[in-house]
Amino acid sequence: VCWKMRMSLFLLIIFLAMLFPDAQRFKRWSSSAPMSPVLQNSLDDVNMLFEFLLAELEIDRNLRLSIKDEELASLRKAKEFDTVCNDIIPKSITEIRRLSARLSDYPRVLKKEDFERTVLTMVYTAYRAARSRKHQKDSWAESFISLYKALKHDLMFSCSKKPLH
Secondary structure, three states: OOHHHHHHHHHHHHHHHHHOHHHHOOOOOOOOOOOOOOOOOOHHHHHHHHHHHHOOEEEOOOOOEEEOOHHHHOOHHHHHHHHHHHHHOOOOHHHHHHHHHHHHOOOOOOOHHHHHHHHHHHHHHHHHHHOOOHHHHHHHHHHHHHHHHHHHHHHHHHOOOOOOO
């Protein structure tokens, strides 16, 4: 199974975990971040990212994401996760719609870091949708669906193409 399929599966599980909070009860695994980190460089990194996403995330008033679990939040990989989530991925509906539009016209397979950041943007939109009221909830949900469609297209496209770096 390719890493993109695994990430997509993890995203689905995370989305379901928000719908079913008891699914988040999960045993946890017992320097500064690079300027543009990639969170998944190995299967262990993918598993750690999964742990971060299953640990309850919090969005503060300044729209900064953080991991509530202090032990997980203290890990070096968590600092990279913080950098990606708070300094790289788009946070406003307008920025996310722009990203979706760019992705829908993207002529080749996404690079690993672009795929990863799009998945994290989807996680962010799902969290925002879950915590919003009617009109805003609809906007966040539409953004989530647009990102989902873009990633689905990328997954289908990647079956026959190799990424261009």
